[in-house]
Amino acid sequence: MSYTLVADVGGTKLATAIFSPDQQLLSKQEVPSDTSSREALFQSLVKSFEQICTEKAISFDEISKVCIGLPGIVDIEKGIAVYQNNIPWANFPICNRLAEVFVKADIKMDNDVYMATWGEYCVRSFSKETMVYVTMSTGISCCTIVNGEFLRGTGLAGEIGFNIIGDEGRTLEQTVAGPAIEKMGRDLLANPEITLKEMMELYYQGNAVVGSVLEPLIQAMVKQLQQMILLLDPHCIVLGGGFFNYHPKVIDQLKILLQQSFAGTPFAGKEQIIESSLNKGKAGLYGAAAK
Structure with missing residues (x-):
């Protein structure tokens, strides 16, 4: 089985979820965003992913894709969070960092509004x-x-x-x-x-x-x-x-x-x-x- 982990990272809250191979939502959680430092926010993201996987008895090796939405300007080709006004990830190589944790997964990222737009587009079967x-x-x-x-x-x-x-x-x-x-x-x-x-x-x-x-x-x-x-x-x-x-x-x-x-x-x-x-x-x- 291969599962997908997703996250919507904001300045106030951090929402994470895990989806089944047929894209059914299995579990979701929200925690306050730890914006005290770039590393603190990253670790809180990984911890949230760990908690969801543990809850469903799924190992990181079973994760085939990790995809996150971020506020501000992003470089999707290089996987870098370029600029944000509410989280401390300026020029942060988020995709590379996640690849170090999820070694078997395809890592993707985009602007959070673009992610939400895609969700609305797909749910309408457009x-x-x-x-x-x-x-x-x-x-x-x-x-x-x-x-x-x-x-x-x-x-x-x-x-x-x-x-x-x-x-x-x-x-x-x-x-x-x-x-x-x-x-x-x-x-x-x-x-x-x-x-x-x-x-x-x-x-x-x-x-x-x-x-x-x-x-x-x-x-x-x-x-x-x-x-x-x-x-x-x-x-x-x-x-x-x-x-x-x-x-x-x-x-x-x-x-x-x-x-x-x-x-x-x-x-x-x-x-x-x-x-x-x-x-x-x-x-x-x-x-x-x-x-």
């Missing part, structure tokens, strides 16, 4: 379709697959969080990502302790203040989605990441506004290509297993 995956949580970015291949550009394709919106020079990420919403809400509600989760509960109750906080987010995302549809005319746009996964009603609102915007144009009805993530928080793990 092969030739064009699909865009947009993730929004602490930050916001996207990834595009065309005819089964990633659209990478020269290496930074999909960093939509840097888009300048409005007249004040603010970026999309500064306007719509989780920390931005939380900060604005705390200021307007005069409550420095309120969390984004609590704010969203107020939003669903019809709180006008929280509604005014989310209005710029919704309008900015409508424009971003409009641009994606007009530029690429994709078969599907998937909205995932922590925010969209937990708040599908916001996705419904985006689709309503897009429907109104496209009415009477050749793009009428295109709002229907927007979907929620099917794999939710496991998208990166499933994507890594399918690579």
Whole structure:
């Protein structure tokens, strides 16, 4: 038997999983990311893999593939984690290090958003379709697959969080990502302790203040989605990441506004290509297993 180990490495949490030869999820666990040093994070990754294998009575010799998703810029050809702003693996040879531990395994790595995108692409049984995956949580970015291949550009394709919106020079990420919403809400509600989760509960109750906080987010995302549809005319746009996964009603609102915007144009009805993530928080793990 040959098994696949996968990991989704983030600045807050480290998710690992093991898949069977027929790509069935056998076990998954999450632990806090130890970002105190590059070596500490690496050892916590290996320890997590060890724990999962021990739980299933599987030896490292039975692992045929190890595949991980990482934040930031990666060099998939050389297997190097080039740059990240939330983990200490700048220019870290992650694939070589893992190859020293898993001597019989094929080692792969990619950007975490690309892994999640691949997971959503595969779960829909796509092969030739064009699909865009947009993730929004602490930050916001996207990834595009065309005819089964990633659209990478020269290496930074999909960093939509840097888009300048409005007249004040603010970026999309500064306007719509989780920390931005939380900060604005705390200021307007005069409550420095309120969390984004609590704010969203107020939003669903019809709180006008929280509604005014989310209005710029919704309008900015409508424009971003409009641009994606007009530029690429994709078969599907998937909205995932922590925010969209937990708040599908916001996705419904985006689709309503897009429907109104496209009415009477050749793009009428295109709002229907927007979907929620099917794999939710496991998208990166499933994507890594399918690579």
